[in-house]
Amino acid sequence: MGKRLGLTGNEAVAYAVKQADVDVIAAYPITPQTVIVERLSEYVANGELDAAFVPVESEHSALSTVVGAAATGARVFTATCSQGLALMWEILYIASALRLPIVMSIAARALSAPINIHCDYSDVMGTRDAGWITLFAENVQEAYDNIVQAFRIAEDPEVLLPVMCVHDGFILSHCLEVVEVLEDEQVRNFLPRRDRPNVLDPSKPITLGPVGLPDSYMEFKRQQDEAMKVAYRKVKEVGKLFGELSGRYYDVVHAFGVEDADVVAVCMGSAAGTTRYVARKLREKGLKVGVLKIRMFRPFPKNEVRELLKGAKLVIAMDRATSLGGAGHPLQMELATTFYTWRQKPLIMSVVYGLGGRDLTPMDIERMFNIALEYAKKGEVPEEALWLGLRE
Amino acid sequence: MVSIGVVWPSFPKEIRTLKDLPREELLAPGHRLCSGCGAAIVARMALKALRRPTIVVVPTGCLEVATTIYPYTSWRTPWIHVAFENAAAVASGIEAAWKILKKKGYRKEDIDVLVLGGDGGTFDIGMQALSGMLERFHDVVYICYDNEAYMNTGIQRSSATPPGAWTTTTPFGKVWPGKLERKKDLIGIAVAHGIPYAATISIAYPLDFIKKVRKALEVDGPAVLHAIAPCPRGWRFDPSETVEIARLAVETGFFPLYEVENGKLKINVRRTKPVEEYLKRQGRFRHLLERPEYRSFLEWIKKTIDEMWERLEKLEKAGVV
Known part of the structure; x- marks a missing residue:
């Protein structure tokens, strides 16, 4: 049995991200997600996590920054919710179409107006057609487990799609639960570093994000749809593998x-x-x-x-x-x-x-x-x- | 994803004359930019100044849509386009990622990151991301190719459009003399972030242009270069005159060439010709000279140019910005 810690949903997410040894984090604070950003900056500040923490000036730039970082082959993370997710909307579609394995945590929160900081899924439901794999957590343990699995799913060479991990704003983000966490070593082994094709690399210059006119656009979209079908299978596979590692088996x-x-x-x-x-x-x-x-x-x-x-x-x-x-x-x-x-x-x-x-x-x-x-x-x-x- | 293979040139260590420039073209021919396009010349010349392998970021705009129509690309560098307003944020991510990947041992080589954005993607919709990138001090060179309007959508005004200019959203008529407002001061805004280097560049002054790009790449931290990029379609002149127009912009003082290095301003070229010499060559300004009702507005435009020069000269003399 692993270590047991008392963590809130946000803290559990940050803890999992630290164990995933991410390279670049870019995020903008928004209630009730803020604690994730705070914890991660603490981890970077005290040397527990060797990552670039980019304190961007908006959520639009948060996702844009991790898109750029992921395009170089880096392991990246961002987090947001509500208005922040709405501001990212344009880039959500681009992140998935560029086939970038970004992991994003959402502390689900209602959209304005009226302005409201509490939980509902109006933010996440607005991303239904954006091409992101979307996982919901029921409790803090699942919020932690989903993040660990998300990196494995996103970076699978047959998938290469971004993953959105949702935990309910306040209800889970601020709820303290006993969470069983894996050892750092276990997470590292579960998330091996893989060379990715099609990254920005001076030894093999590629053009990423070209114009796709009527003669190619539909084929690109069909390929994304096919990748989603692979993702369906992979989420199940990874849920099983995670169960073998942790004793907590997951299905869809x-x-x-x-x-x-x-x-x-x-x-x-x-x-x-x-x-x-x-x-x-x-x-x-x-x-x-x-x-x-x-x-x-x-x-x-x-x-x-x-x-x-x-x-x-x-x-x-x-x-x-x-x-x-x-x-x-x-x-x-x-x-x-x-x-x-x-x-x-x-x-x-x-x-x-x-x-x-x-x-x-x-x-x-x-x-x-x-x-x-x-x-x-x-x-x-x-x-x-x-x-x-x-x-x- | 499209690739046309690797042809990195032998990067010159130092650039003293144009003979030091590499012969290889990193922007391949065959792209679909208009004949006489100033932006194409800006991009080509900037790539001649590189000191090592460089990742290029281009926001949405003429340069992007005309050089990367799938399955073709003109770029022999690693290249990325994400959206219109976020090139500086994307570049921030690339720069931050490369640094940490090198530190962790996943990458070995050093690279530079270069943004080539139009005035729409820089002065207007991309201004917030640019400010963020400069404030966070990412080691990125940001070149704005300024054709002084939204040319990609068909010549609509931007905050970089000079006063008096005709565009499709600032037509001249009984009430309007063309665009009513002044041009935004990009270099002033960039310098206010305390960055180590900012300069204006013109394709009519290639050695000055390339040396400035090289200096921008070499400084530690962000650099902003503001390039005048005449647009034959939007400015209404013959495509054969692009470089001449870019020279007249400098000679008449309409687009002064200067640089700000660690807070010190230096004017590179003095103005020697009257502004009318520049205006009369372009259809977008001709109404100012031909119609008496716009005469007072023309006088105001000339006054704003004089004021700009007065300010630049004062700053140069003071030795601080």
């Missing part, structure tokens, strides 16, 4: 009670723990409910979702973000597409919760399950999303 989803459940709640991040807690209580009462946690949001784990929810009558899509005016909310749309293109089509009920850090209580979840069970019995779902905890 985590299921609870789905085998015999009529109603399964699908959620991401810290909500999964509370939802499972409630589901367990309800199951003790004989109600057939389950929980499916999506750990990997991009690429979306279609196969596992179909396989694990094949017996469910009704699936609850728990969205911590909205798609204003959309046909549904982000996770709901993913699930709807996953099933519409498959032979089995459970009912999908949309639930919006926790916007701007609104608490998600066990009572809310119990109510959600009860409503869902009623609809499952009737064989229909409401047109509109159920907004949990909304004052109306």
